[in-house]
Amino acid sequence: MVKICCIGAGYVGGPTMAVIALKCPAIEVAVVDISVSRINAWNSEQLPIYEPGLDDVVKQCRGKNLFFSTDVEKHVSEADIVFVSVNTPTKTQGLGAGKAADLTYWESAARMIADVSKSDKIVVEKSTVPVKTAEAIEKILAHNSKKINFQILSNPEFLAEGTAIKDLFNPDRVLIGGRETPEGAKAIQTLKDVYAHWVPVDRIICTNLWSAELSKLAANAFLAQRISSVNAMSALCEATGADVTQVSHAVGMDSRIGPKFLNASVGFGGSCFQKDILNLVYICECNGLPEVANYWKQVIKVNDYQKTRFVNRVVASMFNTVSGKKIAVLGFAFKKDTGDTRETPAIDVCRGLLGDKARLSIYDPQVSEDQIQRDLSMKKFDWDHPVHLQQSTPTSVEQVSFIGDAYEATKDAHGVCILTEWDEFKKLDYQRIYDNMQKPAFVFDGRNVVDAEKLREIGFIVYSIGKPLDAWLKDMPAVA
Ligand SMILES: NC(=O)C1=CN([C@@H]2O[C@H](COP(=O)(O)OP(=O)(O)OC[C@H]3O[C@@H](n4cnc5c(N)ncnc54)[C@H](O)[C@@H]3O)[C@@H](O)[C@H]2O)C=CC1
Numbered sequence: 001m002v003k004i005c006c007i008g009a010g011y012v013g014g015p016t017m018a019v020i021a022l023k024c025p026a027i028e029v030a031v032v033d034i035s036v037s038r039i040n041a042w043n044s045e046q047l048p049i050y051e052p053g054l055d056d057v058v059k060q061c062r063g064k065n066l067f068f069s070t071d072v073e074k075h076v077s078e079a080d081i082v083f084v085s086v087n088t089p090t091k092t093q094g095l096g097a098g099k100a101a102d103l104t105y106w107e108s109a110a111r112m113i114a115d116v117s118k119s120d121k122i123v124v125e126k127s128t129v130p131v132k133t134a135e136a137i138e139k140i141l142a143h144n145s146k147k148i149n150f151q152i153l154s155n156p157e158f159l160a161e162g163t164a165i166k167d168l169f170n171p172d173r174v175l176i177g178g179r180e181t182p183e184g185a186k187a188i189q190t191l192k193d194v195y196a197h198w199v200p201v202d203r204i205i206c207t208n209l210w211s212a213e214l215s216k217l218a219a220n221a222f223l224a225q226r227i228s229s230v231n232a233m234s235a236l237c238e239a240t241g242a243d244v245t246q247v248s249h250a251v252g253m254d255s256r257i258g259p260k261f262l263n264a265s266v267g268f269g270g271s272c273f274q275k276d277i278l279n280l281v282y283i284c285e286c287n288g289l290p291e292v293a294n295y296w297k298q299v300i301k302v303n304d305y306q307k308t309r310f311v312n313r314v315v316a317s318m319f320n321t322v323s324g325k326k327i328a329v330l331g332f333a334f335k336k337d338t339g340d341t342r343e344t345p346a347i348d349v350c351r352g353l354l355g356d357k358a359r360l361s362i363y364d365p366q367v368s369e370d371q372i373q374r375d376l377s378m379k380k381f382d383w384d385h386p387v388h389l390q391q392s393t394p395t396s397v398e399q400v401s402f403i404g405d406a407y408e409a410t411k412d413a414h415g416v417c418i419l420t421e422w423d424e425f426k427k428l429d430y431q432r433i434y435d436n437m438q439k440p441a442f443v444f445d446g447r448n449v450v451d452a453e454k455l456r457e458i459g460f461i462v463y464s465i466g467k468p469l470d471a472w473l474k475d476m477p478a479v480a
Pocket residue numbers: 007008009010011012013032033034035038072085086087088105106108109126127128129157158159160161271272384385386387
């Protein structure tokens with residue numbers, strides 16, 4: 001029986017391995033982690049991450065051919081294929097701080113693999129890593145193992161959160177990069193055989209190592225660039241009376257451009273877009289390509305601009321101050337159908353409003369109060385380190401309360417900010433919300449989920465990203 005071990009039981013390691021176990025009953029899959037609480041959760045009824053369809057997949061295989069364990073060394077030493085899906089955060093100190101990927105966790109995993117291995121292994125980069133990481137990993141393995149043969153493959157993951165199971169069941173493509181040697185080709189074929197259990201072979205792309213590593217960074221950069229492009233247009237739409245939804249539709253109908261990923265928003269979030277672009281920028285700078293680095297940096301600058309612009313719209317609309325005013329925040333996760341808050345635009349928007357002394361009452365159907373307090377008090381980039389290494393008792397931010405219900409959160413509020421596109425926000429009884437708010441009552445829709453005209457009929461003053469402006473906002477500066 002082929003044995004697979006995955007180091008890192010996070011958003012990628014957990015779901016990807018669960019799907020491999022489901023689709024390949026003859027393969028034994030062990031997912032290991034240094035975080036005891038994470039592994040306990042994977043072995044419980046309450047999985048550590050919320051992902052539609054995941055419970056069902058895990059329940060079908062757990063205890064049969066899918067195991068979650070903290071016995072990292074045992075499972076690594078027994079495995080034929082070792083996936084490494086550990087954190088690759090942005091460095092906060094030293095060379096490349098604020099941009100370069102911190103490979104501490106990757107390196108320690110590689111050294112451990114070398115230490116405990118007694119048989120040949122294929123080591124698979126599942127984490128998103130800088131180009132040429134495989135070369136460094138090869139050196140660590142070669143210098144520390146006892147004449148054991150390791151083949152390194154790059155097999156980056158393209159799943160998106162909230163649709164992870166759907167993406168894994170039916171991926172657009174699976175990418176496998178390896179050494180262009182007979183041993184490399186054999187290793188690629190072994191991994192290809194695993195995916196071929198359910199992925200059509202024409203969707204399994206094989207490349208050299210560096211193309212695979214760079215393609216992952218490039219794919220995320222292209223996706224984020226589309227959002228920054230449409231968000232930049234949203235500012236121009238507001239200035240000119242154009243409607244960004246109509247513009248996106250007209251642009252996306254061009255088959256060369258395509259309709260997906262053109263929704264204007266308060267800004268993109270999530271654990272990877274910013275981190276991976278910063279990493280790409282750093283690699284470009286290290287390779288003497290400052291113009292290329294600056295090009296990609298702009299994607300992040302526009303994203304920051306969009307979040308600042310939103311905060312300024314809120315403050316400017318409400319007589320240039322939100323000091324002491326109650327603002328309801330609906331949605332804190334970085335997108336709907338996930339409880340993940342990593343790099344969510346809600347953090348920057350809430351901090352901006354708190355900077356103007358607002359009182360916030362936050363509601364999100366999947367995010368806990370503890371998580372919100374942690375996010376609002378954490379330093380930049382600290383969130384991307386393993387949970388057990390993070391501060392356990394966050395300093396609670398005064399002026400922030402967490403409310404378990406949208407109606408309660410909006411009661412007596414001066415304004416409502418919608419920051420995540422949860423479906424339930426479309427169906428709220430806005431008349432009831434209006435009746436219980438201070439007047440004038442404002443809605444700032446950062447995700448274009450509400451019907452602005454209907455809300456205006458109720459009496460709200462409405463700001464929707466990239467839409468023709470409410471008369472109230474017309475003479476106010478877009479960026480105060
Ligand atoms: N979250 C996502 O949607 C995607 C993430 N990625 C990439 O995948 C990688 C992992 O991301 P996530 O799963 O989101 O991170 P995560 O933080 O959810 O999971 C990483 C896990 O690795 C564990 N870990 C760290 N060092 C370890 C070690 N030496 N031994 C054993 N366990 C260790 C941590 O305790 C943690 O549970 C990152 O490089 C990320 O860029 C790629 C595609 C999608």
